[in-house]
Structure formats: structure tokens, C-alpha cells
Amino acid sequence: MRIKLCGQQEITHRCDRCTRFYKGNGEEFMDGLTIGYPRCGSHNCHIPLTTIRDRFCATHRELNKVCVIKDCNGEAVPGKMTCTSSEHQEIERLRDLRGQSRFQLQAKLKRARVSHLNDAIAEDVDQATLLDEEDEEFDLPTDILHGATDGVSDPRGGTSNPAAEAKKKIKGQFGRRRTHNEQILVAPCGIILARETFFGAEAISTCAEFIKRTFRVNGQVPNHIFFDNNCSLAKHVKDDPFFARIGLTVDVFHFNCKHSTRDQFCQENCNPAIYQELHGEDGKAWYFNSSIAEQTNVWLGGFHAIFREMLSDKYNFFLDQMILLRNRMTRSKLAADGHCPINLDPST
Template sequence: MPDGTLARTEVVVTDGVTIGRPCCGVPQCKNPLENNHHRFCSVDPDHKKLETTCAIEGCNCPVTRDSKSGKYRKACDDPVHVKMEGANVESLCSGKSKTQCQKVAKLDNAMSSLDPPQLPADLTVALPIQDGDEWYKHDAQTGAVCLVRPAVMTSTGVLDTQPEMSHPAVDCESKDTPPKLKAIFRRQRTNNEQLVVRPCGVINGHGTMYHHETVSNVLIMIEQLYSLPRARKPQHLIYDSNCNALREVLNQCIKFFDGMGMCIDAFHHKNKHKASDTFCRDRCDMKAYPELLDDNGKYYFNSSIAKQTNVWFGAFHNICREMTPASIPITHT
């Protein structure tokens, strides 16, 4: 420590990497698919029945056959639903699938945290997009249907560019605004693998995030991992969204994290979190903990090790993307 005293400090860093495999399209369902070409599992009869039901959210009509090919559609005979399926097929032919965008975005985000000398010139200012829900926009006048993919920055915490909330009567959308049309035409994939890495680079554990990498899921994973027999709870957990995770811990009174430092990666804390967020600055800054600094006041531990590991780990995406859960070795480590 900077004052010359000695102390034992164990640190772990966690971050997610996109190694998505096919999974059931019903949220929170962890049952494996009977076949990787299916969209829903066969373990639950209600989920299996969805294979022959219109893919548009809220429609329970059965699917119909295509008059030209004779094959079953994934939509009913509603003209708008048929056009939505056509827009989905067109997006697949363009090569800009959600999975490809997600893979490139998260890999770029991981590389952006490395030191500038290690990066190619075209990646030093990369600002990739975050996973977003797709929906379909229908123009009632022309009858046209198009697929919409929102572009959201990957910055964690609160963005400086986030608009301030004004009067609710001004900001709320009109009640006449039509609801977004959503559908499950394609196989759903797990969102990411959440790695827990020691500063030396050893992967200490992992968890599969099926639909979203929420801070509550990360906290549950950390608690389960270090509650195993003979497991030692670390003194510090470093995570890009630890300001939100710490708020969750305080609001839910989660006793497991008592006495554990919850800091944000030094790169993210400096560049991707709002400077006016006093809670984040006071409670999640690595500089507030002397045991995390060396004699010169610099960071003793590599807080970006998880993202650096993700660059290597992400190379296995093309190998694992079509595997079943039983075929992916990491799911059993």
C-alpha cells in the first residue's frame, strides 16, 4: 500500500462477451432446443405450440402456407404480418443480421478499452452500438412495412448527452401512437457469457446471460460463484456498471456484498460515466481505495483484464455459435 503497510487484497473483474448460442425464444426459458433449427423448446408443451403459431407478438392465429412455395410461413394470413415476414427475409439477405451487429459491437467495445498504442488507428475512437430490440414499422397510408433497429451507444452508467426530464405532459408520447410491432421470426440466441477474471488473466468463473446482461443477474452470478464450498469471496469486484450494481445492493439490502469494494474499470469511470454523478464518483472510483494503488499512486491491478480476455475469448464465437449446450465445454466448467 502507499503508506508502506502490507495487506491481502483479492480482486476480480467481470465483463460480458458475445458467444451466443441458439436458445428458446420465450424469455427466461433455459430449456435446450430439440433441434437448432427450432425457435422454441419442446420440453414445455406451451412453448412447442408456438412453432405453429403466428410469430407476431400478440397474435395467436395459426401459420399458413405460402401459395407459391407450398411451405409454411411463420406468420398468419394477415397482410401486414406477411409483409413483416418479408421484411425479415430481406434483412437476412442483406447480411446485416442482429447477431453480426452484436458480435462486432461488443468486440469493438472490448478493444476500445485497451491502451491506444495496442489499437489500430480506425478503432481508437470506435463507438459501437448496444443490443436493442427490433421492431417493425407499418405505414397505414402506403401499406409499407420496414424493420427498425435502434442504434444505442454502449456507454454504461448515465450518459452526459442524456436529456434532462422535463414536464411529463410534454415528454410523454401521444396516446394515439400505435404500438411497436414485434415478432420472433428467427432463432433467439443467448445474450452473452459473463466472465469473471482475476487480474493475472485466469478465468475464475462464468455465467450465461440468456436475454439481458442486467446488474441484478450479474450480482446473482457473483453471489452464487463465491458461495460455493471452499470459495473465497474477493475484497473487490470491478465491473463497468458497478454504480448501478451498488445501488441495487443498497436498495435490496444484499448482505453478501457487505465489505466488498465495488469499483468501475478505470477506463470506463474516466470516459463513459457522467462527471456529475456524485454517487458514482465517490463510491466507485478505484482511487478511493489505497489497496488498489501502488507506491506511486498508480493502479496496481489491471482493471481492463476482462475486456482483454474477451478479445481472445470472442474468437471462439464462430466455432460455438451453432453448438448445443451439451457441446460447449465452457458450460460445464
């Protein structure tokens, strides 16, 4: 909570690699990494789970009695996760078969690259339950939906169309949900300035609030913030005085490869070439390493197998401790290389 309220220890960091005395103060880079921990399945609920096996927190535990099929509010049959609907029960049967398949389970394990931990303590658990964490999509055959012959009456009215019904997809939330991603703010020298967990999505409004909370103290606000979706962020905050003196540019890689030349707003406002202070010296194209956030995410993602089964308290403590240790090592290297790392006094 102290780190969340006051920020990382290096929030006021400056050095020769992340600050250029040109016309401004410093530059920061923001990016998100899709990692997280198990959370309550209720929309945007931040209440921690009691155990890693839970699908809902204590406040929303009654939702365990509701059918897991999306947009269905029917009561689940005792001993099952779906209601009395034959379609929904068939979905649960198919899901169970999928989880029992050794081949499919091994494929999931390989993709997820997880170590199954009970809040950082090894324990035998149901692997299929842990792996099925997001909405699963199922295709139901026509004969299961409404019979195998043409012209069968649809119980909802009209006559069913087997060709159309065969393409019907149904989604169900059988397992846990988890947080959407970790968003980080990184100085060009590699010092991590801030981290925040995004629960629902990497929404532009949430990114804007994250920046404002991080740099709410005078003297900390940078002159430039690189972000791969800054064209959308710039449109969102164009009337916000907090961002009036912050250049919101897209990092060089994403601007060249991911952003359309037909987007006039992006080309005129988020092109890093507009700002002379970002240009390099002695033949270098750019003064700052605009890919530092992606490079830092590679390091952060290396802990994924360790903390993916931790509950929120240990997850946040572990992640913040790793960031503190990394920042100390980075600062020591900056000092050894003669880059003069210092911390500004926010009161001046």
C-alpha cells in the first residue's frame, strides 16, 4: 500500500541516460504486459479471492450457483456448473471431455508454461481447473441443438435452420478469471518508475489516470511519454491541462510498423520526428531507446511461471520486491558507467 500510495523509490530518478537538457526535463515509456493473478469472476471486482481454487470472492460467492454460460442467469443444477438447459449441459460435458484429454492438457501446459502453486506453495491440484480461466468457446452440432432433421420446430418460435445453427457458438466461464495486464512506466535508462494492475482491459482512460496518479507531485512530470497507442491517448486527453506540456509520441518501432500513414492526427501529433529534442547526436537517429518498455517486459515476463498462482497480496509483494532489486542493480550500473543517477527533491 505504501508503494501504491507513494510510488516506487525511484519515482524521482534522473540520470544522463533518461534526461536530456535540451528544452525539457525527461522522457518516460509506458507499456503493458499480459500477466496477472487469479481474481474474482464478477466484472471489475477488486476483492481478493480466499483461495486460488475460488471462482468468486466472498462477496460474490452466490454467483457460483448461477449457470456459467454467458448471458444465462439460470440456476445451476446441484453438482453441475450449468442450468437445466440441454444445450448448456452438453457444453459442460464437452468441456469435461476436453479437460480429460491428455493430449489437449499437455498442449495447454506447454502454451501456458506454468508451475502450479498454491499461493507459492507446491500442491497437487486439478490442472484442468487451473488452466480454464477465461471464456471458452464451443461449437454444438446441429442435432444436439434442435434435432437432426430439416424443418424441426424451434422452441423459441419459427423453424430451425440446420446450416445456420451448425455455426452457433456458445461461450462459458467455467474457470477463474484473472487480472488483464500489468502496466509499467519505465525511464529510458531502464529504471522502473511505476507499476499498476489493470483488471478489465488496457483502456485509454485507465492509462491516462495511471499517468496522472504516478506524476501527481510537481517536478516529476516528464516532457515526453512514449506509448504504442499514444494517438488514441492524445485524442482522449487533448482538453486535459495535465497533459498540455507532455509530448505523447508513439515509439519508433510501432510508429513505423503498426500505425497507418493515413491517420492524419497520428502523423501530425504522435510522430517522434516532430520533436528535435528526441533526435540523436553524432549520426545517431534517436537520442533515447524507445523500445525500453518492451525490453523491460521481457524481464518481467520471466517471472510468469512463479507468480501466476499467487494470490494478490503475495503477487504484489513479490513483484514490487523484484522491481526494487532490479532498480538498485540498474542504478548501480548507471553510476559505474558514469551516468550520474540522482533523485530530485519534489519540494523544489
